[in-house]
Amino acid sequence: MIVDVALSPGSLDDISERVAGEYSRGVQRLLIERLRSHGALVWASRRELTATLDLIRAGDGLTEGEKKEWSDLLIWLKQGGRVRLSVDSDDCALESLTRWSPSVESSFAGRPIVAILSQRIFGRLFPDAQEGLVATSSDFEVATGAMAPFASPFARLQALADLEAYPPGTQREDIWQQLLAPLAARSKQVTIFDRYAFAELFRRRQSGSSEPEHLEWLLKKLDSHAPRGTVVKVFGSVGYGHGGSAVPQPPGQIAAALLQRMPTRLTRLAGVELHTLTGIHAHPHDRHISFGSTFGLELPSGLDRLAKTQISHTFSFGYKWREGQLQALRDREIAVALARPRVTSVYA
Structure with a gap:
């Protein structure tokens, strides 16, 4: 009933009110609901984990309301044992990837996984993926922040819950x-x-x-x-x-x-x-x-x-x-x- 979600800090910037405007609240709340119902957050780089926390706590890219919603989510997930550092390797930091390879996937223990990238990095790694969502293997999907709620692992788990x-x-x-x-x-x-x-x-x-x-x-x-x-x-x-x-x-x-x-x-x-x-x-x-x-x-x-x-x-x-x-x-x-x-x- 749970899917690991690798979250890059740049992906939160993309769906912020500052960048996405009037659509940001709906997109963020849908993603937060997916994470609460079926998600667990995981990072492969302590540096990216710190960057995500800094953005949520004191970054300029999010409004105070957005910071509170994401902070409340992190606290709630952590209380439930749903926040972890998979490894501690900057080589696997999602924001610094120049190409996608099987070694990136293998750095994240556990399956299935949805990796959420910034639009900039996603476009560089998957230039032919027009919808902001791509399956790189049978149990690993990569998405932008706006498209992550529609990743198939979330859909499969919701179908099981609905069963x-x-x-x-x-x-x-x-x-x-x-x-x-x-x-x-x-x-x-x-x-x-x-x-x-x-x-x-x-x-x-x-x-x-x-x-x-x-x-x-x-x-x-x-x-x-x-x-x-x-x-x-x-x-x-x-x-x-x-x-x-x-x-x-x-x-x-x-x-x-x-x-x-x-x-x-x-x-x-x-x-x-x-x-x-x-x-x-x-x-x-x-x-x-x-x-x-x-x-x-x-x-x-x-x-x-x-x-x-x-x-x-x-x-x-x-x-x-x-x-x-x-x-x-x-x-x-x-x-x-x-x-x-x-x-x-x-x-x-």
Whole structure:
């Protein structure tokens, strides 16, 4: 759901009010919305990173209103782990390129990527590209500031967000790769919020099945792919029966059941916390998973649709990135916190 965006400072000048006039506000706001919904900023040169920050903080090319909008965006993206320096090589600075080559693309780790160039540099590198947008490879596109919002990686991710469901027969590995992994890769705090989170774990335990259900599977995936130091919080109910499964009341039994199925030592996760309330009706019904502070997934049908390697029922989701949407997810967690849940560490 996220595309890396390599941003050159000259591209912001091009779409400023000073240069683009009355069209600048619409162009900037469209680009900012694309970055908030599906973007992460990356630089291959510390010099260009500094130049971008200087332009936004104190440059003459942007109005005070424009500076504030871009500054707010950078702060928000940084809080969500969506700002980084890929390498530190002035040889790959976008503003100083004289030709495009595979080495330029290889300097940016991660795919897909949209590189946003100033019109001057774009025209020099791609003189035959009349629309300000060119695909240099299957997962790398180059654009001017005005055309960047229309790059195909943004369109593909928006199409995935609009899909809102995977049909029966989909492999859960595909759902991980397409939907969950890009979010997990940038988030050092993951919250799983589902009052039925532990039910399938104990159903498998009672039946003697060794196949990883959704919680075990997801925790193992996160331990393999999340940033080092990530903390996972699991909100769920204990002390109830559901679908033939009895979830015990002591949270320590939940932790012990997970430890029996999980590695004895974590690789990338710093810890797993269980936030539990007793009784199924004590916990809010609505379910979600959030990644850091800037995106989350509403889960109307529940995370347990991923309990099997191939899903047997539609897995529905709603991609959330607007502040009001994210606050609604946080409000559920606050409601549980106010009810004073038991907090139990799986890995003490």
